[in-house]
Amino acid sequence: MKTIGILTSGGDSPGMNPAVRAAVLAAHSAGLTVFGVNRGYAGMMENDFAELSPAYVADIVNRGGTVLYSARSKEFCTEDGMTKAIANCRSRGIEGVVVIGGDGSFRGARDLSERGLPCVGVPGTIDNDIACTDYTIGYDTCLNTIADMVDRIRDTSYSHDRVMFVEVMGRGAGWLALTSAVASGATAVLLPEIEWDFDRDVLAAIRREQAQGKRYFIIIAAEGCTADGKESVDELAKRTQAATGLESRSVVLGHVQRGGIPTVRDRVIAAQMGTRAVQLLQDGIGNRVVALKAEAVVDYDIFQALKMSKSIDTKLYALVNG
Numbered sequence: 001m002k003t004i005g006i007l008t009s010g011g012d013s014p015g016m017n018p019a020v021r022a023a024v025l026a027a028h029s030a031g032l033t034v035f036g037v038n039r040g041y042a043g044m045m046e047n048d049f050a051e052l053s054p055a056y057v058a059d060i061v062n063r064g065g066t067v068l069y070s071a072r073s074k075e076f077c078t079e080d081g082m083t084k085a086i087a088n089c090r091s092r093g094i095e096g097v098v099v100i101g102g103d104g105s106f107r108g109a110r111d112l113s114e115r116g117l118p119c120v121g122v123p124g125t126i127d128n129d130i131a132c133t134d135y136t137i138g139y140d141t142c143l144n145t146i147a148d149m150v151d152r153i154r155d156t157s158y159s160h161d162r163v164m165f166v167e168v169m170g171r172g173a174g175w176l177a178l179t180s181a182v183a184s185g186a187t188a189v190l191l192p193e194i195e196w197d198f199d200r201d202v203l204a205a206i207r208r209e210q211a212q213g214k215r216y217f218i219i220i221a222a223e224g225c226t227a228d229g230k231e232s233v234d235e236l237a238k239r240t241q242a243a244t245g246l247e248s249r250s251v252v253l254g255h256v257q258r259g260g261i262p263t264v265r266d267r268v269i270a271a272q273m274g275t276r277a278v279q280l281l282q283d284g285i286g287n288r289v290v291a292l293k294a295e296a297v298v299d300y301d302i303f304q305a306l307k308m309s310k311s312i313d314t315k316l317y318a319l320v321n322g
């Protein structure tokens with residue numbers, strides 16, 4: 001293999017840039033030419049490529065977001081879209097592609113690999129919702145942002161004896177909510193993976209802590225429990241105020257969770273995973289996903305990786321809602 005491509009796809013996450021940097025430097029050391037594909041699969045179809053040199057990535061290790069931009073593309077999922085994307089790669093001599101993104105992006109990587117363009121996936125998403133890996137790039141930075149925001153919310157909740165509901169990201173997954181709830185000493189956490197009950201998991205938890213002398217309460221809700229037409233954190237706060245008499249408010253943290261300087265953990269794992277992805281392509285191995293298992297960087301067949309499942313950590317859950 002002489003030339004490879006690299007793209008970032010799906011939701012952006014802090015740590016995508018250090019992964020791009022590592023892949024470009026590993027490829028350069030191996031004598032490979034690297035093309036960056038702007039805006040993920042959309043850019044691959046629309047012929048939006050730029051050659052990447054070590055100088056291009058010299059200043060991105062500490063930058064959040066992705067310098068390659070990211071996008072979602074329905075057209076790419078069609079046979080026509082993929083044919084266009086592959087033709088654009090072939091016209092530049094690209095023989096393999098590093099795809100940094102989530103499960104959806106890996107499905108695209110699988111489809112390209114099946115059509116003769118070997119791809120290696122690198123898990124980049126704040127949600128930590130990719131089954132084959134213990135860790136996804138961006139998760140740690142996002143958790144630190146949430147913990148920082150909740151600390152600020154705590155100051156004001158403490159000062160006014162309030163109940164505060166905080167909705168955090170994660171789409172259908174509760175990893176961000178669970179881990180940030182433990183880190184923030186939350187009164188309760190609501191997760192999409194575990195059935196919850198307002199009286200048992202919210203009101204009783206508040207009353208339990210009240211009996212111990214606590215006067216303010218933080219409840220973390222995963223967006224999978226309270227967004228998209230479900231009972232919102234604002235509605236939960238109103239119900240709580242009515243039931244307890246405690247002043248209750250809500251905040252949806254939103255996109256602030258996606259940005260920011262990647263933490264050391266994200267940068268180091270990104271460096272390891274980005275390098276591993278290039279090594280695989282260099283050895284002519286495609287259709288793989290790089291993963292972290294028990295702190296070791298490993299890789300799996302994409303088909304197998306997409307069939308795996310990952311369950312929420314119930315011991316961690318018991319630390320909050322136990």
Ligand code: ATP
Nearest residue numbers: 010011041072073076101102103104105107108125
């Ligand atoms: P995140 O969950 O963090 O946002 P993701 O990679 O799962 O990341 P998606 O929007 O699901 O984000 O997918 C990114 C892109 O991958 C899609 O816009 C689409 O172009 C491509 N893709 C998604 N699913 C498929 C599929 N089943 N087959 C081919 N390509 C797909």
